Amino acid sequence: MGASTTRKRNERQLRDDFGTEFHARRGTGEQPFPQRLARARLLHLRRRDTAANWLALTISIALYFLLSSSPVHANPMDGVRAGSLLLRGRGTEALQPAMRVDTEVDAQVSGMIARVTVRQVFRNAGADWMDGVYVFPLSEKSAVDRLEMHIGERVIVGEIREREAARKVFEQAQQAGKQASLVEQERPNLFTTSVANVPPGETVTIEIGYLEALDYDHGHWNLRIPLTLTPRYVPGGSATESTTSVERSEASRALTGFGTRPADADRITPPVDQGSADSQRVSIHVNVDAGFRLGSLRSLYHAVQVRDSQSIYQVELVEHQVPADRDFELTWSPDVGAATGAAVFTERFGADTYGLLMLVPPHEERTLASPPREVIYIIDTSGSMEGNSIRQARAALQLALGRLGSGDLFNVIRFSDRTETLYADPVPASREHLDQALEYVGALQANGGTEMLPALQAAFRMRASAEHLRQIVFITDGAVGNEEELFALIRTLGAARLFTVGIGAAPNGHFMRTAAAMGRGTFTFIGTDGDVKERMGELFEKIERPALTDIELGWPNGTKAELSASRVPDVYYGEPVVLTARLNSAPRGFVTMSGRSASGFWMRQIPLASARANAGVASLWARNRIEDLLDQKRAGANPDTIREQVLSLALEHKLVSPYTSLVAVDRKPVRPAGIDSVQSAIPHTAPAGSAWAGVQVGYPNTATPARLHLLIGLALLLAALMFIPRSAWARA
Amino acid sequence: MKTRVLVLYGLLAGASWQLAHAGYIHAKAILAQQLLERSWQRSLQGVDAARPWPWADTWPVARLRAVRVGVDEIVLAGSSGRTLAFGPAHVDGSVLPGSEGLSVIAGHRDTHFEFLRELVIGDELQVDRPDGSSVRYRVSDLAIVDTRTDRMPLDASTSRLELVTCFPFDAVVPGGPLRYRVLAERVSFAGHVFVAGRRRVARERGFESKVESSANEVM
Numbered sequence: 001m002g003a004s005t006t007r008k009r010n011e012r013q014l015r016d017d018f019g020t021e022f023h024a025r026r027g028t029g030e031q032p033f034p035q036r037l038a039r040a041r042l043l044h045l046r047r048r049d050t051a052a053n054w055l056a057l058t059i060s061i062a063l064y065f066l067l068s069s070s071p072v073h074a075n076p077m078d079g080v081r082a083g084s085l086l087l088r089g090r091g092t093e094a095l096q097p098a099m100r101v102d103t104e105v106d107a108q109v110s111g112m113i114a115r116v117t118v119r120q121v122f123r124n125a126g127a128d129w130m131d132g133v134y135v136f137p138l139s140e141k142s143a144v145d146r147l148e149m150h151i152g153e154r155v156i157v158g159e160i161r162e163r164e165a166a167r168k169v170f171e172q173a174q175q176a177g178k179q180a181s182l183v184e185q186e187r188p189n190l191f192t193t194s195v196a197n198v199p200p201g202e203t204v205t206i207e208i209g210y211l212e213a214l215d216y217d218h219g220h221w222n223l224r225i226p227l228t229l230t231p232r233y234v235p236g237g238s239a240t241e242s243t244t245s246v247e248r249s250e251a252s253r254a255l256t257g258f259g260t261r262p263a264d265a266d267r268i269t270p271p272v273d274q275g276s277a278d279s280q281r282v283s284i285h286v287n288v289d290a291g292f293r294l295g296s297l298r299s300l301y302h303a304v305q306v307r308d309s310q311s312i313y314q315v316e317l318v319e320h321q322v323p324a325d326r327d328f329e330l331t332w333s334p335d336v337g338a339a340t341g342a343a344v345f346t347e348r349f350g351a352d353t354y355g356l357l358m359l360v361p362p363h364e365e366r367t368l369a370s371p372p373r374e375v376i377y378i379i380d381t382s383g384s385m386e387g388n389s390i391r392q393a394r395a396a397l398q399l400a401l402g403r404l405g406s407g408d409l410f411n412v413i414r415f416s417d418r419t420e421t422l423y424a425d426p427v428p429a430s431r432e433h434l435d436q437a438l439e440y441v442g443a444l445q446a447n448g449g450t451e452m453l454p455a456l457q458a459a460f461r462m463r464a465s466a467e468h469l470r471q472i473v474f475i476t477d478g479a480v481g482n483e484e485e486l487f488a489l490i491r492t493l494g495a496a497r498l499f500t501v502g503i504g505a506a507p508n509g510h511f512m513r514t515a516a517a518m519g520r521g522t523f524t525f526i527g528t529d530g531d532v533k534e535r536m537g538e539l540f541e542k543i544e545r546p547a548l549t550d551i552e553l554g555w556p557n558g559t560k561a562e563l564s565a566s567r568v569p570d571v572y573y574g575e576p577v578v579l580t581a582r583l584n585s586a587p588r589g590f591v592t593m594s595g596r597s598a599s600g601f602w603m604r605q606i607p608l609a610s611a612r613a614n615a616g617v618a619s620l621w622a623r624n625r626i627e628d629l630l631d632q633k634r635a636g637a638n639p640d641t642i643r644e645q646v647l648s649l650a651l652e653h654k655l656v657s658p659y660t661s662l663v664a665v666d667r668k669p670v671r672p673a674g675i676d677s678v679q680s681a682i683p684h685t686a687p688a689g690s691a692w693a694g695v696q697v698g699y700p701n702t703a704t705p706a707r708l709h710l711l712i713g714l715a716l717l718l719a720a721l722m723f724i725p726r727s728a729w730a731r732a
Numbered sequence: 733m734k735t736r737v738l739v740l741y742g743l744l745a746g747a748s749w750q751l752a753h754a755g756y757i758h759a760k761a762i763l764a765q766q767l768l769e770r771s772w773q774r775s776l777q778g779v780d781a782a783r784p785w786p787w788a789d790t791w792p793v794a795r796l797r798a799v800r801v802g803v804d805e806i807v808l809a810g811s812s813g814r815t816l817a818f819g820p821a822h823v824d825g826s827v828l829p830g831s832e833g834l835s836v837i838a839g840h841r842d843t844h845f846e847f848l849r850e851l852v853i854g855d856e857l858q859v860d861r862p863d864g865s866s867v868r869y870r871v872s873d874l875a876i877v878d879t880r881t882d883r884m885p886l887d888a889s890t891s892r893l894e895l896v897t898c899f900p901f902d903a904v905v906p907g908g909p910l911r912y913r914v915l916a917e918r919v920s921f922a923g924h925v926f927v928a929g930r931r932r933v934a935r936e937r938g939f940e941s942k943v944e945s946s947a948n949e950v951m
Contacts, residue, residue, distance in 0.1 A: 383789030387813055416789075449789050700811040700823065700838045703898035703906035706757040707842055711904055713750030720743040723736060 100125060101134050102321075103282040105225055105328070110289050111345060112214050112358060113616050114223055116142070120206045124198040129677035131174060131196045137226040139212050140189035143616075143623035145654045146209030147662035149181045158183070158664035160654045162647065166661035170194060177671035181206050184661045188627070189226070191656070197671045208662075211616040211623075213356065216576045221290065225328040227282055281321040284328050288313040291612075293335040300329040342604070344611040346587055349618035350652075353583045355561075356617045359593060359604065360576045361547040371546065371598045374409040374426050374468035375400075376459045379444065380476035380503075382416040386446035389503050393475055396536035397441045400473075403540060404429035409468055412437055415455035416448030425463045452476065456489055470496035471543055472519070475536075477503040486511070490518050497521040497570065499543060501536065517631065520570060545573040548595040548602060553579070556589030556608070564624030571595075580621040587611050622653035630658070757817070761843035764818035768792055768806040775862040790815045793822050794829040795860040796837065803847045811838045820844045820895075829859040829893060830867040836894045841912070845897035848914050857893060857916050869893045869916035877911050891918035 104119040118138070124130045138144065147158030158181070161169065166182060173180035174196035181204070182194040191208075198204050215222040288297065289312045297306055303318040315330060345356040377397055381390065397412070404410055409426035410433075413419060422440050427433045459472050472493075490498060498519025500512040516523040524539045551568040555561045561581040571577050577593065587608035594603040626646050633642040643659055650657040671677060767784050772792040774782040783791050794807040807829060811821040820839035827833035839845030855871040869892075876899050892915060899912035 383812070383814060385812075389812075449783070700816065700821070700896075701813060701898070701907060702816065702838050702840050702845065702896060702911065703903070703908070704757045704761075704817070704840050704842055705906045706754045707902075707904050708906065709750045709754035709757070713747045713754060716743045716747035716750060720740055720747060723740040723743070 107286040118208045142210040144210040144656040148207040149664040150205035158662040166663040173665040177669035179666040286315040295335040297332040345614035346611040347617035354618040372407040378413045382450040390446040400540045419454040475501040551595040554592035560584040797858040830861045838896045841898040868919040872917045873915040
């Protein structure tokens, strides 16, 4: 009994997170010095001493601040900046100068499709033959379908091959001393170019071509060309100089992981370039032919000059070349009167016709645009949410409650190892209920384990209202152990929508994404807990105004259409519906799109005959189809069947995919036998971070304040010593 | 006069509180590892997510050993601040230690992961998994990253282990933006194109047999 009480108390103490705050606790009564001594000192006080003592106290405090603000003492790591490459061990002296890559980007916008050519000029300034691996980002929606290698006047066109086969071809060429290049997809938005046998003092130019369907949002078209491995350039933020151990590690992974290079690649991985200014430069040229006169055309992060001739706009950088330290983003909107409503583009490819269909749902007044909703918020209050995560989740949830309309219903469920619902069933968002809920949410504390199933079950059991669109917002940071059980439950969701929000780390990114897709909602991933409030705010703003739900398509008789996505997602305010389809016959008649909007049933017919021919539609369809197939694989479909389907699509449409690569090989060997080429991973100028497939996690805090406490303690002791008068010492 | 006594008492109380707190952090770090040993044993016996105490929001996921520097620690699930007080913690979202992919383990620079500063390239790390198998890694890279700009690339497709702790090791005030990162590659990862290169390196270094035997062990 006694032992267990002690243990409980210890645990309670253990559970107190150590923060930088200093908790006032009991223990102030403890006196390591006998009272007698203090009294003696009291009697012998002198005015002079007091002044000296205060001085001593001031010095001690100053000492503390001094100590705490100087971060390191004689550490060999001093002077090493973030992202520096530290190489120890054998052979580190023999670092080779890296090859340098300049990039030229040329984008042709036609209607809603951009055809982008990325020209990478590999310059070998050294005296050795070189091979290089260059990691670079592309838009995550890109369909990469073209590779050309320019050597002097000659052009070698790349071929699409199965990934392993392409690699083998490349490696053989490399060993044979032939010039070769290989483009591989590492992530949907991350690619590598490998080049072999670049002669000393010469250049090889690699041209990579891709297609992209442009984004349309709130009346604006948007073209983004990622140039860095950062998620996004933040206007006004400083482009930091710290470069990237992440990308270097990516480069070294590219070197080691796939076998083109010897496994001792770390030895030859060059230091990351920190002088961002002149190592890597990029020039950009965009040609916008939107098909209508533009009302505005704007580059968000770069100064550009625009020439306009007959509604075709030439965009160029004011400074011809800029450091590749931020993404390029261009947005434009049509002139008044030319608002985009619907558009159809088609392309014939092989025996089939491919269609790209875009439709902007009717704009409705903001007040009208919210259909009545029934929102159930499920929030994880397990122990791991403690600290910033729960604080921000609370704030975000309170924000969300404040946004509910008077016609909406809501409920709040919290769960840790047990589930608790605020109301038995969803209640109207009246003032009184909201006040209760705000108070409830404000008092949420993080504690205990993570049991999700009962929480979801509770939400599903609640009485549903027929007139309301049910939305379930599921906020968690925890691990999912029983995916299948949860999926089985989510399949019974019916008409409700499920929005998943992963905070902090996403242990279950796959689960959350799949669950959201099954629930026709979205997955919001919040990698660093500092972003919780902002990202959740965006989510709530979006989901409170679904413009069109339950979208269905009707094709004319005799036309069979295969959509690239298996299910048409809901469309939110300001977004268009964009679909790609493969049709078995030439487009005739009308396609009918219907759905549920705020003001009731909505339907629209789009004449297929008005379709404009546009090259690239077929590739975009194939690319979307591949993405959908890969999603299915993630959702548990048989990987072998998926692989087969993706492979045949990618080969047919010449697309780079996880299973296919583009490879170009020159005919004749150029590197003399007996001379080896040197491997080089090409550094980035990027301000670090990375743009991998959306999975990003911030680093946890990994320092305790123990040392701080120790120093403060010692400083205080020192200060206390000053208060003991000389006479006391003498007596002792 | 009276003030003076009060100041003295205040200072002494403050000092003992601060020193006790510092000691408490270290004691917690050491004691928790002892407690965890028991739940690790239960994990080895097949108990899934064996919580060290009933209301814990974490459980052992692996055991990390760095033989050269004499470190043997139990790794917990989930790198929340509270978990990190008890032991090095596996960062959610990365794969579990020993699995294919990038696995990230974070630890406090002044307790469990103080040893990171002693690691050098080439050091061997061993990860024991709850199923009883173990996997070896070799340190391949040491770097400093900036949390303001860097993110962990969690979906790397080779098998690597990343150990992360705060940097600089000797900084007094916690919460700085820098992290020290130790990257280790799996020894004898059975990637088809990969193995040839590894073997060659191994031969050069003269421990081919070791590499091969651990390959068998892993497979």
